[in-house]
Amino acid sequence: MKSTRFPIVLLLLALLCFVGAYVSNRYAAGEGVLQRSDVTALQQLLHNATQDARRDADTLAIRLRKGAGSFQDLQECAYPTFVFRGERLLYWSDHTIQPEPENVTQPFREKLVEMRFGYYLALRQPVGPYVILTYIPLERRYGISNRYLREGSERALFKGLHVVPPAAGKSYTGLPQLQSSDGKLLLYLDDLQPDPVAGKYVPLGLLILGLVLSVVGWLRLARQEFLQGQPLLGALAMVVPLTVFRAVLLYFGLPFSFIELPLFDPRVFAASWVSPSLGDLLINACYLLTVAWYALLLFRRYGVVRYIRRLGQPSRWVAVGAVAVLTFYGLLVTLYEFYLSCVSNSQLVLDITQNTQFSGF
Numbered sequence: 001m002k003s004t005r006f007p008i009v010l011l012l013l014a015l016l017c018f019v020g021a022y023v024s025n026r027y028a029a030g031e032g033v034l035q036r037s038d039v040t041a042l043q044q045l046l047h048n049a050t051q052d053a054r055r056d057a058d059t060l061a062i063r064l065r066k067g068a069g070s071f072q073d074l075q076e077c078a079y080p081t082f083v084f085r086g087e088r089l090l091y092w093s094d095h096t097i098q099p100e101p102e103n104v105t106q107p108f109r110e111k112l113v114e115m116r117f118g119y120y121l122a123l124r125q126p127v128g129p130y131v132i133l134t135y136i137p138l139e140r141r142y143g144i145s146n147r148y149l150r151e152g153s154e155r156a157l158f159k160g161l162h163v164v165p166p167a168a169g170k171s172y173t174g175l176p177q178l179q180s181s182d183g184k185l186l187l188y189l190d191d192l193q194p195d196p197v198a199g200k201y202v203p204l205g206l207l208i209l210g211l212v213l214s215v216v217g218w219l220r221l222a223r224q225e226f227l228q229g230q231p232l233l234g235a236l237a238m239v240v241p242l243t244v245f246r247a248v249l250l251y252f253g254l255p256f257s258f259i260e261l262p263l264f265d266p267r268v269f270a271a272s273w274v275s276p277s278l279g280d281l282l283i284n285a286c287y288l289l290t291v292a293w294y295a296l297l298l299f300r301r302y303g304v305v306r307y308i309r310r311l312g313q314p315s316r317w318v319a320v321g322a323v324a325v326l327t328f329y330g331l332l333v334t335l336y337e338f339y340l341s342c343v344s345n346s347q348l349v350l351d352i353t354q355n356t357q358f359s360g361f
Contacts, residue, residue, distance in 0.1 A: 007224070010217030017210030021203040039176040042158070042189070046121070046138075049157055050110065050181055052078050053123050053134040061127040069130075077134070084131040097135055104131050110180050112138075112165055112187050118156070119163040119187070138187070139163040164188035204259050214241065222294075231301040235294040246287055250274065272338075 056077040063069050064083065071091050074081050080094035084104045097115060103122055113122045113135075121136040140156040164175060166185050175188040218238045225234030248254070256264040256277065264279040275281040308320055 007217040007220035010213050010220065014210040014214035014217060017206045017213060021206035021210065024206065025203040039178070039189075042176070043178055045157055046178055046186075047181065049079070049136050050121070050123065053081075053136055054125075056081065057123065057125045057132045057134055060132060061125065061130075064127050064130050064132075079137070080135045082133045082135075084133065085129055090130075094135075099133050099135070103133055109182070110186075112163070114165065119165070121186070158189065162190045164190045201259065204255055207255060211245070214245070218242070226297075231298055235298055239291055239294055242287055242290060246283065249283070250276075250280070255279075 056079070060069065060073055060077070060081065060083070063073055069083060069091060071093075074083070074091050074093035077093050080097050081092070082089060082097075082099050083091040087101060087104055089099075096117065097120075100113070100115075103113065103124065106124075108122075108124055110121060110123045113120050115135075118140040119138045121138055123134040123136070125132045125134075137156045138158050139162060165187055175190055177188055178186050180186040218241050222234040222238040225231070225237055250273075253276075255261065256266070256279075261279065263282075264277040266276045269275075269278040269281070275284055308317070311317055311320070
């Protein structure tokens with residue numbers, strides 16, 4: 001009796017793990033539950049970036065006073081920098097940003113500006129007839145929604161955060177505030193990142209634990225059915241739940257939607273919709289290996305070879321042979337299409353005559 005109930009207990013525990021992973025992910029993403037990033041640390045990050053930009057501008061100003069400014073000097077700046085003489089642009093270090101003409105003539109020290117690709121902190125420093133404009137990227141956006149193109153860039157200060165500019169007559173109660181270097185209100189931050197432990201690692205751990213428990217439970221159920229003389233039910237008890245679980249993983253993009261592991265990163269390897277990453281390819285291989293193993297068990301248990309030998313009429317042998325040949329041909333075509341998709345749609349160079357570099361993948 002205990003052995004009969006044990007697989008059910010394992011499957012119930014696995015179900016609780018899956019529910020816990022879902023609740024943990026939703027709980028971490030819920031309003032009022034986010035652990036807000038340390039505002040002091042963000043303010044210090046902004047202050048350090050401003051100081052670095054000011055230091056680069058001071059160094060550039062010295063060379064401009066000597067009449068020795070050049071494009072090479074701007075390449076050493078940490079952030080996009082532009083040098084104007086009057087309203088004429090002389091030098092620039094970034095071609096993706098187009099400074100607004102009014103920023104050259106307006107007498108400001110620093111201010112928040114919205115441009116085509118997001119919000120920037122604009123710093124202005126006049127140097128005689130020259131004006132140095134520096135743009136510190138705070139939030140980057142691209143205007144499109146793409147699962148594989150994440151908002152924010154490697155150089156943006158507030159990756160994963162949304163900048164809210166202060167507006168006259170509007171109150172943003174509860175939103176963290178950041179000040180400029182002179183102590184004035186500069187911006188608000190909204191939609192802070194959820195706690196990485198509660199929002200990523202806990203759901204991922206529960207998902208893995210639930211998978212292990214469910215696989216063990218299905219294996220025990222399948223073994224019991226085989227011992228009771230019902231091999232077909234035993235094979236279905238293992239293959240059908242695995243098929244459903246694999247479809248759920250593909251539909252929800254798990255586990256990459258929880259935590260962006262390189263093994264499941266589509267930017268590294270994406271062969272087809274059933275293998276959107278290298279990790280998915282390995283999961284598919286394990287799934288097909290399991291299906292093939294249980295198919296072999298059924299093949300042996302039902303004595304398919306003995307049944308074919310009992311077919312007395314040659315026409316039946318020809319029909320069975322034709323089915324076997326067509327099945328084998330279909331598997332070969334499927335394998336060929338899979339390899340062709342891997343070569344055509346993956347960023348990995350599989351031709352050893354063109355690439356001899358080795359990595360963890």
